[in-house]
Amino acid sequence: MKIQGKMFIWLSVFVLVMAIVYGVWSKEPAGTTALFLTFGLCIMIGYYLAFTAKRVDVGAQDNKEADVADDAGEVGFFSPHSWQPLALAVGGAFAFCGVIFGWWLLYFSLPILLIGLWGWVFEYYQGENQNQ
Structure with missing residues (x-):
């Protein structure tokens, strides 16, 4: 780094x-x-x-003597089956179209954006992963 x-x-x-x-x-x-x-x-x-x-x-x-294989391994956790980015993309597209075509379109995009954001943030707080 x-x-x-x-x-x-x-x-x-x-x-x-x-x-x-x-x-x-x-x-x-x-x-x-x-x-x-x-x-x-x-x-x-x-x-x-x-x-x-x-x-x-x-x-x-950061090590000048390192090989390519030294940096191998797990990078992080990425959700393999999440539909929430699609909802955020659709809501974002409607929001940007609202800037072009009319601000009234933001009334339809804001709920989609909020549902997508809420679902993405709390995606793994359901079922057995939910805190009680």
Whole structure:
């Protein structure tokens, strides 16, 4: 994680310099704002990765003598049968269409989004996994 943190921090420095140069030369507010927001996102991700790298064990990507096989293994748990991302995608599509076609469409997309989000967050709090 140290490498990724350093990469994002250096990327944020580059984007900041480019935002300043672009803003001075072009005097165009939309692109300048987008570049400054990109700088903010890069610095947040870089700080998070650098901060987290101090708290976790050294990974294979930080060891210059590591083999590819050293990083093998389980990455995490991903739900194999969840329908909730589909509900979130449909609700998000309706919400974005609401911005295009009319805000009234948000009345139909908000319940779909909330049901999908609720179902995804509490998907494994049912049946035997439910706290009593």
